[in-house]
Every structure is written in C-alpha cells, then in structure tokens.
Amino acid sequence: MPDAAKSASLAERLVAGDKRALARAITLIESDDPAGWELVREVYPRTGKARIVGFTGPPGVGKSTLIGALTAELRKAERQVAVLSIDPSSPFTRGALLGDRIRLSEHFLDPGVFIRSMASRGALGGLSEAALQVALAMDAAGKDDVLIETVGVGQAEIDIVDHADTIVLALMPGSGDSIQALKAGVMEIPDVIVVNKADHPMTDTMVCEVRGVLALSHQPGEWQVPILRTEAARGEGVEELAVKIDEHRVHIEAEGTLEQRRARNLRNEVLGIATSRTRRRMEATAAADPETAALLERVVRRELDPASAASELMERQSGE
C-alpha cells in the first residue's frame, strides 16, 4: 500500500512540525483525497492541545489585519501560530479580498507562523468539515494557536466558528446590520467583541450600542463579554485583545465549559461529516442513476411531491 506508507511518513513529519508536511496535508484534505482523511485519523490522538480562536464579522471590518496584528503579538510570547482563512471564492472579488490580506504577509517568512486560505465555494461540499480537519492537522503539527477567520455570512462559516474555543466578533463603526442581528437574537453572542477602525468618529456610539445589546443578554456569574477598541492597522488595542483571549481561556477552563464545548463540537462534527457525505452520495446517485433522475423529473412535473421523492431516494440509497 504505497499510499498508506506515504501518509505514514507524512504523519510523522507533520507531528514533528514540518511546515511542508502541514502544507501537503492541507492540500490533501482540501482536495478530498482519502490520504488526507487517513492522515487526520493517524494524527488525531495528538490533537486537543492547540487553542482554537475563531474570528467572525462582516466583510471589510479588517479581520485579516486584526489577525495579522494579533499574530505579531502572540509571536512576542514565542507561540507557534497557524492561521486558516476561509475565503469567499467569487471570481470577481477574489483579488480585492486577497489585497485585504496583505497585513498577514509580513509573517510569511516567519517559520513560527503558518498561513493558509481555503475557498468557501466550489469546494467539494462539506467546507466546514474540511476546515475542521485542517484545524486538526494544524493542532497535531504542534501549533499553540490556531486562528480561524471567516466572513461571517452563511451557515458554513458559522459552523466553523462554532467549533472554536473562543469566538471573537469583529465590528467597525457602520456595522449596523450586525448590531441589528445581535439585537434581534439571530446572531449568537460571541466571547469577545472588537470594534476595529476605532479612530472613526462614530466609535463611541457603536460601543454604546453593543454594550446595550450585551446588557440585555448577560446573566450574573457568566463570562462578561469585553468590548475592545482596536486600530489593527497600527497595532493599537491588540495587546489587550491577546490578554482577553487568555482570560476567556482561563475562565472556560476553570468553569469546565471548555471540555463541554469541545465534546459537543466533536459530536456535531461527526454528525456533520456523516450528513454531508450522505448528501454528496445522494447527489451522485441523482446524477448517475436514470431511475433517480426519472424520480426527480416526476417532481418537476408535479406528479410526485418532494417529500415522497425524498423517501424513495432514501430507500434507494440504503438498499444499495
């Protein structure tokens, strides 16, 4: 089995912290290569040590800049850092978003920092599953911090951030929709809130609004969500962000909620992988099997309702 032999040695190099092995591992995972899944299977017992921090927030608030500045801060403490950026893959804006990521490029030559982007569309289904496999690989490679950045739009991105130990929501003056979503209770309350681009004249208003929303949902004895002001492009406020992430970590460890969160997230991850594989298998059946195609055609002609067709599809699937 040449594949198994190759991935065994890749696993050894990965666990030893070899940067190229990690890059190779991610490529395998991203392309849904069985060797990628096999690799994660091998190194999984070595995971669970890294601190996983998820960053979310609307496009344009400067999450990449913030993560770049935070990375510089974490490097001062000689921590090994991995950054996973979940990129929207719309062709006509890709350039603009990568330009926004320039701030991360100052770390490209630092061997203690590993940076990788993943496209959020066009991936072979199950993006959040793939992203979490990548996070596991980074963890196994001995990174102290795994920073995951998402655009904060769509369920896939939310699922990814949900798997973090600490969730940071980045806003900026003008993030009206996000405040409304927090107010309406349709966006979960994060662990740390950062108002970036804090030299904007509307920052005080923004902080005040956010504080009002948090006051509504805060329970006595619970973690008090801090609202930080940063000017990430100049590194301002980023030291405090690092401190608050530490404090949150200490809090959830003391409380025992870190273990609970991780257990719940891992269970969801298992169900998520199984669900997305089942969906892909059904899509493949629908595309290849003439009887399934005929079944779907009957739905389009309004002869058979979608739910009955779904039942038939499930029977066909389990009968295979």
Add this chain to the structure above:
Amino acid sequence: MPDAAKSASLAERLVAGDKRALARAITLIESDDPAGWELVREVYPRTGKARIVGFTGPPGVGKSTLIGALTAELRKAERQVAVLSIDPSSPFTRGALLGDRIRLSEHFLDPGVFIRSMASRGALGGLSEAALQVALAMDAAGKDDVLIETVGVGQAEIDIVDHADTIVLALMPGSGDSIQALKAGVMEIPDVIVVNKADHPMTDTMVCEVRGVLALSHQPGEWQVPILRTEAARGEGVEELAVKIDEHRVHIEAEGTLEQRRARNLRNEVLGIATSRTRRRMEATAAADPETAALLERVVRRELDPASAASELMERQSGE
C-alpha cells in the same frame, strides 16, 4: 385509516380555499405530523400556479412593513395573498419583532389575505423544508402570491429565499454589512433591491453604492436589477415595487428561466428533505443507541477521529 380520511377532507377544503383548512395544514406541517406531509402529497398536483416572492435583508430594515404595504397594493388588483414570515425565535426579542409586524395586522380581517409566522429555531430540524411545504400548501389553496419573509441571516433562511421565483433584498441607509457582503460576492445578487426608509439623508449614498456593486456583476442581456426607494410605512414607492416584481416575472417566463429555477429548486428540495431526515435519524440513533454513544465518547477522548466515527455511524445507519 381515520388519519387518511381526515387529511383527505382537509385536502379538499384546502384546495377549495378554506382559510381554516390552510391554518390547520400549516400547524400539521410545522409540528412534523405525518398527516401534514400526507396532505402536501395529496395537493401537490394542484401547486405551481402561485407566484412565490422571497424577501430578505438584515433585521430592522422594515421587511414586514414593506410586505404589509405590498399586500395592500396587490389587494387593489384583487389578488389572493399569503404571507409566510420566518421568525427568529430568541425569547427576549420575540416581542420586539412581533411589534415590527404591526403593519401586517391591518390585513388580519381581510379574507383575501392569509398571514402566518414560523419560528426559525427550536423547529424540529429542516426548517427550510417545512417552510417550503407550507408555501406549497398556500399555493394549493389558490393564493396568487406567496410572500416569504426571512431575516436573511443563516443558511436556512437563504435556502428558503432561494426557492422563490423572485427575490427582493431590502436594505436601508446604514446596511453597511450587507453592501460589503454584496461587494465581496458572498451574498447572491437578488432580482430586485429596495432601499427602505428612503427619507434618511444617507439614501442617495446608499443607492449609489448599491448601483456600483450591481454594475460590477451585470452581464449584457441579463435582467437589470432595479434599485427602488420606498418609505413603506407611508406606502411610498410600493406601487413601483409591485410593477417591478411583475416585470421580473414576465422576464423570467419569456426567457424560460422560471421553469429552470423551479426544476433546480425542486430537485434541491428533494435532496434537502432527504438530507435533513437522515441527519435527524442519525441524531436519534446517537441519543438512543449505547454503542453510538460509546463511539462518540471515543472521539471526545481523542481515540477515534471524527471522520472515522462518521463512517462507522453511516454503516450502522444503513445496516439497520
């Protein structure tokens, strides 16, 4: 079979346009009662006539008010209207959001208007599937227009709106995050854009920004997405909205894309129902079966990786 007999007569009353039969049907669908699925199965051949219009946009832009005003406009033309509101179900904000829906209440006594809300969380999984079953019931009941409102946050809501024939995005001055999301290509371009609360001084800036985003993505010969200004609370601009929804309908019928959209959406609906049922079945197994619980426990103890556990779970499921 008393259940089948009951649902048969319910189906007859539904197709005859009985308002209480429709209300009952929706309750059955919402509570995941098999009689609800059975009912949709029976009336499905009578669907496909209604015009399905989806409304999305951040919380607070006044979608309910806009839909209320549009309903008044459609009633002038004596069209039968059904409104399905997908509500976030956060307990501490429910009141506020319902208050926002006051504008719809003027239609409560009009027999030509049917209004119903569904909670977006706490539903028994598969919200988007349930919502679409409800839309089918409204269609079968002879409604000319089915207006679906979602908060536009989260994949479930996006899935629902994707099933509409025409998608209206409502914004207001200050919807900075939504504009950024459109710019970044992480939010799909809708069919009609409405800038509500248009007496705000920043409206011109907003319209200009939206126009800039649309110019980037517009292809010659394609539908030109109109940007309308409304002041829904006073009914201003709503007549034009009704006209543009009509024009979009005519356009996609002439182009043949209405049939294509519907065929694609129905196929996705079948796969969506099958996927969410599979997921629920697996969750039930995980909760009830001690061996599955033990499997998940091994993942939490880092003995077995999530993907391998997912494979075992899928085998267990199909072996049942």
